[in-house]
Amino acid sequence: MSNTLLDTVNEKLKAKFGDGVLSAEMHYDFPVFTIRKDIIHDVIKFLKEDEELAFGFLTTMCGLHYPDNKGHELGVMYQLHNLPKNLRIRLKTFFSISDPHIPTVTDLYPTANWMERQEYDFFGIIFKGHPNLKRILNMDEMTYHPMRKEYPVEDGTREDKDDKMFGR
Amino acid sequence: MSKEKNNNTDIIEKEYTTLNLGPTHPATHGIFQNVLKMDGEIILEGESTVGYIHRAFEKIAERRPYYQITVLTDRLNYCSSPINNMGWHMTVEKLLKIEVPKRVQYLRVIIMELSRIADHIICNSVIGVDTGAMTGFLYIFQQRESIYDIFEELCGARLTTNIGRIGGLERDFTPKAWALIDKFLKEFPDKLKEFENLLMRNRIFMDRTVNCGPISAEKALGYGFTGPNLRAAGVDYDVRVMNPYSSYEEFEFTVPVGTQGDTYDRFMVRQEEMWQSLSIIKQAIEKVKKEPAGVYHADVPEFFLPPKEEVYNNMEALIYHFKIVMGETDVPAGEVYHCVEGGNGELGYYLISDGGRAPYRMHIRRPCFIYYQAYTDMIKGTYLSDAILTMSSMNVIAGELDA
Structure with missing residues (x-):
């Protein structure tokens, strides 16, 4: 069933957005689409308003950071859910860390408000058009975005915390 | 009274009071702050500040082997740690493609x-306390104790349980555990009925809760509500039914829904869910009896x-023990999302593994965090x-809110 969902959504997106859909594949039970950054808002709007798909529920979203993918270091993952038909998909979009701007989806899903604030807080992703984009879980005085990979979990100055053996 | 004074009131501008509700206030049942703009006793607007017990679980998880992350999940919704633990185990099992024996699935359901x-x-019971009814709270908490x-008998811990392991449970249910479950199943219905009688049709309780903090179904969906709070608003979304895990599809139970989405509906939905849970436990015990005894984990050394x-x-046990404890076993690369019906709604784990001993990225969909943003809207x-009651009926747990 999920495979047919992958094909249905893929065909619809391809017909509407052409090569804006960079990849479409199954990850376990989830169809996952990678979308070009500039059309992500349009894609989500289309998926929400399409009569057949009608992804009216934003389950969750989270930031991603791949420092080795030059030019596409940061990313956002969205998970949409069509509750009546129980269809679930995941969208991803990647962009450069030097220009971490992405349109907000708070106009489509009010619940994205705090989710986007959280990802701004931890990854420094700036959601354009967000009504109240400020830190949420960390303190306001913080000057960096701690979930980025360059910040170690343990305090780097401590020698007793060296975990060559146990750490990642 | 005098003419002069009346004239004075005309030129005095209306003043509003700013009230800090929290961060440490006994009525908030957790550490979170709401800055409220008050006109007398009426709330005009509010702003929530969260993050007082943020512990960076998602960051810590990037440096911990999978089995060590279980203890982090304990501290999300600490009122129902075992559900969080099981959700995490099932996520990792999905990533590793481990098939867990039926008996373990039923034990997990229990x-x-x-x-x-x-x-x-x-x-x-805390809704009761906030309306002024301490009695029910004290009565029913004895059942929580059992x-x-x-x-405690199953895993040694009470609140932050760390129960179960990836691939099964750490040990089988002991005869004493079964006896305690039997005792609980015998005693609980009477006590729950008694609790219901105290509150359900109580005039004062109904006056306080009916139409207190209502939310419509559309709004609730927009705000990403899940769990009892969404069902109270009239949407029958339950992960156990929609995306069954751990053999929930084999159980007979109904999903209670409300209509108004107010405090009373939330109370009633939770109340009915307890009865349904009781029935599920009884069914699960029957199913466990039909399975081969003594199986409590999958064969994944x-x-x-x-x-x-x-x-x-x-020799083999020694090798596996060493490899697991030292984190030498690599986990296949992959990306997986698994959700369970937690105490407050859809608790989801999104996990990206790049093949190492620890996750590359772990994100938790915390139902509290997502629906709490509607709070200031609901209390306007x-x-x-009433705002206090709305908060306690939404069951906002600080640990899950801040992760």
């Missing part, structure tokens, strides 16, 4: 439903710790005392 009851007991006794006594005498124009 544990999860017991902790759902414990979770709902806290929420519902659930914690069961957990790479990920499931061998019995300690074998470690000293058996209501009395302060």
Whole structure:
């Protein structure tokens, strides 16, 4: 069933957005689409308003950071859910860390408000058009975005915390 | 009274009061702050500040082997830790493609439903306390105590349980545990009925809760509500039915829904869910009896710790033990999302593994965090005392809110 969902959504997106859909594949039970950054808002709007798909529920979203993918270091993952038909998909979009701007989806899903604030807080992703984009879980005085990979979990100055053996 | 004074009031501008509700206030049942703009006793607007007990679980998880992350999940919704633990185990099992034996799945269902009851007991009795009814709270908390006794017998811990392991449970249910469960199943219905009689048709309770903090179904969906709070608004979304895990599809139970989405509906939905959980536990016990006895984990020696006594005498057990504890076993690369019906709604784990011993990225969909943002919207124009009730009926747990 999920495979047919992958094909249905893929065909619809391809017909509407052409090569804006960079990849479409199954990850376990989830169809996952990678979308070009500039059309992500349009894609989500289309998926929400399409009569057949009608992804009216934003389950969750989270930031991603791949420092080795030059030019596409940061990313956002969205998970949409069509509750009546129980269809679930995941969208991803990647962009450069030097220009971490992405349109907000708070106009489509009010619940994205705090989710986007959280990802701004931890990854420094700036959601354009967000009504109240400020830190949420960390303190306001913080000057960096701690979930980025360059910040170690343990305090780097401590020698007793060296975990060559146990750490990642 | 005098003419002069009347004239004075014309030129005095209306003043509003700013009230800090929290961060440490006994009525908020957790550490979170709401800055409220008050006109007398009526709330005009509010702003929530969260993050007081943020512990960076998602960051810590990037440096911990998978089995060590279980203890982090304990501290999300600490009123129903076992559900969080099981959700995490099932996520990792999905990533590793481990098939867990049926008996383990049923045992897990028993544990999860017991902790759902414990979770709902806290929420519902605290709604009672906030309306001024201390009695029900004290009565029903004894039942929560016996659930914690069961957990203690199953895993040694009571609140932050770390129950179960990747691939199964750490040990089988002992005869004493079964006896405690039996005792609980015998005693609980009477006590729950008694609790219901105290509150359900109580004039004062109904006056305080009916139409207090209502939310419509559309709004609730927009705000990403899940769990009892969404069902109280009239949407029958339950992960156990929609995306069954751990063999929930084999159980007979109904999903209660409300209509108004107010405090009373939330109370009633949780109340009915406790009865349903009881029935699920009974069904699960019947199903466990039909399965081969003594099976409590899947056969995955790479990920499931061998019995300690074998470690000293058996070469293979020693190797596996060493590899698991030292984090030498690599996990396949992949990306997986798994959700369970937690005490408060859809608790989801999103996990990206790049093949190492620890996740590359772990994100938790925390239902509290997502629906709590609707709170300031829900309390606009209501009395302060109703705002307190709305908060306690939403069951906002600080640990899950801030992760």
